[in-house]
Amino acid sequence: MNALSRSTIVHIRSTTELATHVDSAAAAIDKRRREKGQEAVRRKPGLRPVALAEHGRSIDLTPWQVLHAVARGYVLAGQGMGRGLAEHWLSLKFCEALDGNRVGAMDLTDKGRSSESWYKGMQARELAVGFGLAVAEHLVQQRYPDHIVSVVDTNTVLRAGWPLSVSQRNKGSRPRPDYLIEAWKPGEPSNVTFVACRGNHQKPSKRTGRTRSTTIQQLVKGAELTEGMQIGPWSTTPCLMLSTELMGQGGVVVNVLQSPGVALLPLRTPGAPGNADEEIKDNSGIPYPNAIRIPAREGRRARTVDGFQVGEDDLAWFGQLLARTAAAGLTAFSGGGKYTARYLTARQGRQYYDVPAFAATSSVDDADIEIGDTKAVGTDNVFRMGTSRIEAFSGVAPELYELVKNGRVEEYRQAAYELRSKRHNAHAAGKWNGPISFHADGTVMALSILPIRRRRPL
8 A cells, every 4th residue: 555655756768769760660561561562551750759858757656646547547438337346446456566666666566577468468458558648648738737637538539420440340440549638728729639558568678778679569559540530630639659668677668759739629618619518419420431631742642541530610519529528537437427428428328327326336426535625525446455455436526526517517627727736735645544646637546444344253
């Protein structure tokens, strides 16, 4: 439990050399495809490192903050009737996997270094989301320091306007980024960034210290995924491609490259189209085939290609969709299933939440915690770590939750922005008897040890 609250260093690698390796690997892939008579894969052009001033080669995180990012990233993944347990389990199963090493860097524990291939595969997928989103949020926050940053699962957003699979027969998925990060401030247009997160257990070469091929290939894949979606004109949306080495040199290492740009969503005003308080409908009129127009470049004519394209006419609808989906994530994180349903469309999975709650499988927003003068309402589950009984809590500040559950998204954003500077500090959090994490969007995630239960003699 103490390890989950201990702040440690997470290394960040973003260099010109890394971008060169990724470009070379992508060129080799395309060469092999041409030799087979196949078309080259589309990728984000002009990948480059992130400015050193934005990442400083490392950031300080606690393992619990990483698990908070995992939980928020997966909160709207369709879990059916088991969603209550699934929301917590996605992060809690890694409670004993992370700690600081002897030089104060984030690393895997002995338990986290399990040799079981299924466990490593799960770690690479899910912890990569935690580390990737934590670093991506940090970078976006550096670029927009006076904004609040929200993370939304891309699949959940796109279901409201596009079919995600190629066809009913062919279940292959269409390339798209893993997450959308929205940097928002009331009274200003929102800034959107695409994020692709991957992870692996390969170690750098002890002789050269060079990044292994798996990391390079994952960054190449990230460039393919982020190219599959566009907001506004082609290649203007900023993208972050991240690959986390869970057993990197000196601890956990997050490799990151970017494709710069600016993507703004229209300013939402009361009574105008796109207001997030208004119910949204599935948009069945957005095409996927030949939806993206690539202008003439590098000797090639202008052409149209397949992809998820948010055109100028759909920007207001998309901004409304993004804000309401983020609100659904807040209520799902807090156990308010019936309130989550109001923010999702039918194709986004409203039916998973618009049902009665069942014991042991559903979250219910009937729990609360209090730390000093800060309160939070939400949901909880009880589980074990060894012989200790642990209570896991996830929720939102009560004044913010009241607004969201009543459908007042725009008021929630205004209130959250005004409260962002009053978030709990480390000193006050020390009054809590376990790890706790606060986020500027109002979400709180905490663990506490429950009293020992003495069994009475029979």
